[in-house]
Amino acid sequence: MIVNLFLNILVLFLGGIFSWLPQVETLPTIVGFDIDAYMTLGVGYLATVFTSFWPLGIMFQGFLVLMGYFLVKMVLRFFLGSRA
């Protein structure tokens, strides 16, 4: 009860603070390029390929892990500079 109460208060608080911000329904369209539509279509393609042929899905997961590593490395370098 108390844990739930704290969580609800937190959600209420954050919801109240940010309620003035507009809600995001779709990703924006930039210079005629509908990012939301193209991304949805692209992910649909990926889902089709990975569903049909599982080794590609595993390779893609490995690719994402690798990209995650480089992202972390990039962030560390940004904040720590040459000490990273």
Added chain:
Amino acid sequence: MRKFYIADSYIDNSNMVSNKNIQLLFIALVFFLIPQGQAEAQTPQTKAVYSISSDCRLVYAPGVVENLEFPMPPQTAEIYEYHAEYPNTAPGGSASGYQLIWYDWFGLFFGQETYYSGGHTPTTMYVNVSERQPSPANNGDWWINFKHSDGVGGYVDEYLEYTILGDHSCVPYTNTGTPEVDPTITRIIDFNPQTGTTTQNPVFFDVEAYVAPEDLGTVTGVTITLHNIDQNVLILGALSPSDIWLVDEPITQAGNFYFSTTTTIGEGNYRLEACIERNVFNDSSGILGDWAGGIIGIFSDIDTCVSHQFIVGQPSYIGTISQNLWSDTNDFYNGLSATSSEALAGSCNPLGGSFGIRECIVFMFVPDNNQLQLTMQEAREAFLTRIPWGYFTRTYSILSNPATSSLPVFTTNIQIGPGNNETPPTTALTFDVGDMIAGGGAIVDGIRDPINGKSFRDVFEIMVQGLVALAVLLTIVADVGGTHRHSEVSEKRGNNRVT
């Protein structure tokens, strides 16, 4: 394990004791680059997704069902109507009818010549099993038998059991003829072996679950994990090599889920845990991968688990003690919280008849599973969809959307006649990329070991995972090493320039 409702949701508190999220955190940290340790992972058999609706219609999603048989009723009765469509298999068409008489049993055969020639895989189907003319004689427990091909010339049986009530509505079958839980909510219906049973090898495992359509976005899968208690008493449970994931099946369709397998395991004491995995931020497509999806999932993962304890062959002394301790702990815990929050709230009223300080403390501090889910969803709606982080939420939603898009088809016209002809004949060549990939996947998955029946995927998936994980690991190690060498070289060059 007692089951109960809170606000129309099925709650089981066993997951609170096991602290699944902490286990997941450990597993994600330790194994994020290592193939998952599924000691004897099994691929569930091909199955149809079906359920019985409240108006006694068989709700069916496409699957490889070859025959349907209906049982002999208590006495001659009528089936209201049936309808089946199989447009994707030549000769396409449909079959439907009304007022069929049930003499012995009634069957729809899709793989034999009794009713329709050729092998058919029905894409849509409904069978209204209630009577046109109401008659009490047809009330009671019924079943429909689905026969699936086992891939080696035989059949695997599945049963959908239901009860026709006096008002001619239908509910899932139970021993008492009345549903234990609301049939429309997502839940583990049952799984075996049951608690307290002693069985012999080979052991039959099965699980039946139901996923409500409205939960399809947040329910990510059904799992069954088998713990050998004899070994786990000495090793941390989450990292024990003796844990066997019998089922780890993602859920992509609403309705009934069924899995069964028979396997030989060592004698001793076991605990079997069946879980419905829920995730408020659901990466149901798996595109984000085990790693990214798992990390995000930790923070929004709310599982519903049920456990059974059983013995195979001879129990061990330590195993029996462990089972008894676990049972006592869960009985104690459930004794405190196995009623609704509203009921526990009464224990905090010193003037009430059910006042109890222990129950009151539990009520105040132990979070309610259902409430946690609601809070997570509210949090998402309240601020996670707002600018600017709403763009990340939207991106995540797109990435985790399980919907597929048909791959583009390329067509090109090729001249096939002589070059000096003014109007040379041409032919169109069409490349269906989706069909090619699907065909490749079907061929790979269709290869089976003739001895143990395991598919190509069963055998090689773990190897492919291992190779990919190794390649990623080596790339990272090489990058880290190369970066250091590069730094040392740069440092030396810099020093040389200075001197």
